[in-house]
Amino acid sequence: MEYHIAFDDRETLPSLIEKAANELGLTQEQLIKRYITEGIVNHFDVEGPAKSADTLEEFFVKNHVLFPVDKE
Secondary structure, eight states, X not given: OOOOOOOOTTOSHXXXXXXXXXXXXXXXXXXHHHHHHHHHHHHTTOOOOOOOOSSHHHHHHHTTSSOOOOOO
């Protein structure tokens, strides 16, 4: 899934995103994903501790990072 976000030429947010990403050694896309993730976690009041699992795939599914793979 993709989202497209557009800014007016006069808006400063794109420059601030670029500056923050450079300071953190991230791409702008990585920084935006980080900000969205933090916002969603705060919105839904997701709390730890994380549920343990035997594999990384199972860990992500149990902790609602990924949907389970449909085995049909």
